[in-house]
Amino acid sequence: MSAQRVIVGRDGPLGIVKFNDPASMNAMDETLCDAWAAIVAQLLDDEGVRAILLTGEGDAFCAGANLKSMSKQQAGGAGPDVGHMLRGAMNPVLERMRVSPKPVVAAVNGAAVGVGCGIALASDIVLVGRSGYFSNRSSGWAWCRMAAVRGPFRASPARAAPPP
Numbered sequence: 001m002s003a004q005r006v007i008v009g010r011d012g013p014l015g016i017v018k019f020n021d022p023a024s025m026n027a028m029d030e031t032l033c034d035a036w037a038a039i040v041a042q043l044l045d046d047e048g049v050r051a052i053l054l055t056g057e058g059d060a061f062c063a064g065a066n067l068k069s070m071s072k073q074q075a076g077g078a079g080p081d082v083g084h085m086l087r088g089a090m091n092p093v094l095e096r097m098r099v100s101p102k103p104v105v106a107a108v109n110g111a112a113v114g115v116g117c118g119i120a121l122a123s124d125i126v127l128v129g130r131s132g133y134f135s136n137r138s139s140g141w142a143w144c145r146m147a148a149v150r151g152p153f154r155a156s157p158a159r160a161a162p163p164p
Helices: 030-045 067-073 082-099 115-122 141-150
Strands: 006-011 014-019 051-056 060-062 104-108 111-113 125-128 133-135
Touching (some): 006 030, 014 030, 051 115, 060 104, 082 115, 111 115, 115 133
Parallel strands (some): 014 051, 051 104, 111 133
Antiparallel strands (some): 006 014
């Protein structure tokens, strides 16, 4: 499956998933979240896939929730419901990634913010380019949760500061 905002490919037993909305720095709205989660779930279920590579097109891995787009999608002027997006599609896939025997590698180029940070930290291996950085300003408990799940070295806020 290859959608415009998410590209999926294969290189032998490697499944490759790329956010493809560089104009928004690959920020996630519900449409992108649902497509991305479905593709990753499909690769996790595919016995021919032995590892999964996650990356982003352009200058960002994933710049968090696309609040501007989500506000337009909401009816009646209600604010965007990021929690619904996370609970409905994202969190179940992140949990499956965490417990899957298949290694999931995040190749972080540029910003990994909010949900993008969570995706990277839920991966087994995180490769960070010179432009890569992490930020999760939405909730301090996320670092504690990831430290409990992955260990303090993998989720240390001190290691997640933007480059100087």
